[in-house]
Amino acid sequence: MKRTLLFLLLTVSLATARDNSILGCTQNLKGIATGLEMYASDHSGRYPASLQELVPKYLQSIPACPAARRDTYSASWRVAGGEGFYMCCAGNNHADFGLKANEPTCSARHYLGPASMLPRLHHLEDEKQGSKPVARCLQNLKNLATALEMYAADHGGRYPETLKQLQQAQYLRDMPLCLDKDAYSYQVKTRPDWYLLHCHGRNHVKDGSPANFPSYDSEKGLHRE
Ligand SMILES: [Zn+2]
Ligand SMILES: [Zn+2]
Numbered sequence: 001m002k003r004t005l006l007f008l009l010l011t012v013s014l015a016t017a018r019d020n021s022i023l024g025c026t027q028n029l030k031g032i033a034t035g036l037e038m039y040a041s042d043h044s045g046r047y048p049a050s051l052q053e054l055v056p057k058y059l060q061s062i063p064a065c066p067a068a069r070r071d072t073y074s075a076s077w078r079v080a081g082g083e084g085f086y087m088c089c090a091g092n093n094h095a096d097f098g099l100k101a102n103e104p105t106c107s108a109r110h111y112l113g114p115a116s117m118l119p120r121l122h123h124l125e126d127e128k129q130g131s132k133p134v135a136r137c138l139q140n141l142k143n144l145a146t147a148l149e150m151y152a153a154d155h156g157g158r159y160p161e162t163l164k165q166l167q168q169a170q171y172l173r174d175m176p177l178c179l180d181k182d183a184y185s186y187q188v189k190t191r192p193d194w195y196l197l198h199c200h201g202r203n204h205v206k207d208g209s210p211a212n213f214p215s216y217d218s219e220k221g222l223h224r225e
Contacts, residue, residue, distance in 0.1 A: 022094055024065070032063075039053070050074070052074065073089065115174075118177065119177070134209060145216050163184065183199050185212075193218075194218050199213065
């Protein structure tokens, strides 16, 4: 009996340590990526030759991967033509989360990879923050709306015909997912220019929302009831 309890406690704390290390590592990559974007906007879109150039102006220091307990990112850093940049957690540090060597990754095109890890990662993040999937969905709608407005500002007030165009024209890195699915539906009209975005289906019915909610209307903004 006691042995079982000890085993359970041990399993729980190991799971937590594993979850914290992948969360910490992806958080590190996101932090470095933010520093990189700030650097690039100060240097006419150019990325630095080495991550050390971010310190101390754009980043206090290059963080350590919680699993490897050292900076695993600097050695992997590459400035690449089409991709813009690439970095990863170098080494085999997250096999316990089902990742291969040199994962997770982060590039200008795919913010965090591999894509197959994202649903589990999002689930862990939501659990840790105690937030419901609808909170992430609302944030996704806001990000899509921001990308649509940036697109329109550059295209004489016209919104794109499809959300895919946001990606093609690089206003958006990855198409956001709700509950692991590409759930966002987009309707658009011209004269007057208008769009409606919604999370399609009954994804948040369990949390008390009707079907096809939340939604974002370019005139009225966010609806979440
Ligand atoms: Zn790592
Ligand atoms: Zn949703």
